Amino acid sequence: MSNPTLSEWLKRETRADHRRVDQHPALKPLLKRDLTLPEYATALSALYVPIASLEEALSIGLTALGAHYPLTQRAALLKADMDQLGQHASVPHCASLPKSMASIVGMLYVLEGSRLGGAMIARHVKRVMGDQVPLRFFTTHPLEEAQWADFWHFAEYHCPPPTWPAVLAGAQQAFTLFMQELEMIER
Numbered sequence: 472m473s474n475p476t477l478s479e480w481l482k483r484e485t486r487a488d489h490r491r492v493d494q495h496p497a498l499k500p501l502l503k504r505d506l507t508l509p510e511y512a513t514a515l516s517a518l519y520v521p522i523a524s525l526e527e528a529l530s531i532g533l534t535a536l537g538a539h540y541p542l543t544q545r546a547a548l549l550k551a552d553m554d555q556l557g558q559h560a561s562v563p564h565c566a567s568l569p570k571s572m573a574s575i576v577g578m579l580y581v582l583e584g585s586r587l588g589g590a591m592i593a594r595h596v597k598r599v600m601g602d603q604v605p606l607r608f609f610t611t612h613p614l615e616e617a618q619w620a621d622f623w624h625f626a627e628y629h630c631p632p633p634t635w636p637a638v639l640a641g642a643q644q645a646f647t648l649f650m651q652e653l654e655m656i657e658r
């Protein structure tokens with residue numbers, strides 16, 4: 472890929488990280504035809520701490536750097552789904568605060584990108600388990616194409632090519648937060 476855009480480059484550089492997350496035994500069942508309610512509840516639990524921690528760290532980081540980005544908060548929706556399933560939510564810790572716009576953009580990429588798979592997951596979960604299953608987290612804020620395009624305008628505006636390695640480091644830090652939590656889940 473000669474002269475890739477930031478979007479193309481970041482997608483390529485983090486493909487293996489995404490694979491590790493979506494193929495993890497705590498999340499993989501989400502797309503199974505025989506997904507069970509306990510498996511669904513476990514997957515939601517695995518996502519709660521990293522989502523809540525990233526939202527908090529990014530919200531503080533964006534304010535500290537005076538950057539304007541419409542951060543979508545989904546942790547409360549996730550918690551409401553977990554409550555409905557009787558699933559305990561661990562107290563989230565704040566992820567380490569991003570110190571530069573590049574690391575904010577990297578972390579935001581992972582948090583916003585995680586909304587892309589949500590619509591597909593929601594359709595599948597509903598097909599398998601019907602209307603009664605709580606789906607606030609996966610359905611309330613699907614990432615619209617225009618919002619994804621706006622994210623990339625924001626990212627490119629703030630992150631010229633010399634900063635890309637720092638963007639990647641921020642994204643990998645965010646993926647690591649998910650992996651750490653996934654590894655702690657008891658199945």
Ligand code: HEM
Pocket residue numbers: 478481482489492493494498499501502580581582583584585586587588589591592645646649
């Ligand atoms: C079983 C769980 C998951 C599935 C099935 C899944 C599936 C997907 C799919 C289908 C896309 C592409 C959507 C599109 O291009 O329209 C996507 C994009 C993405 N997902 Fe996931 N995802 C899952 C979990 C996650 C998690 C937990 C994270 C965050 C750690 C995440 C981060 C991302 C990112 C950053 C992108 C954007 C990739 C790019 O185009 O650059 N995903 N996901």
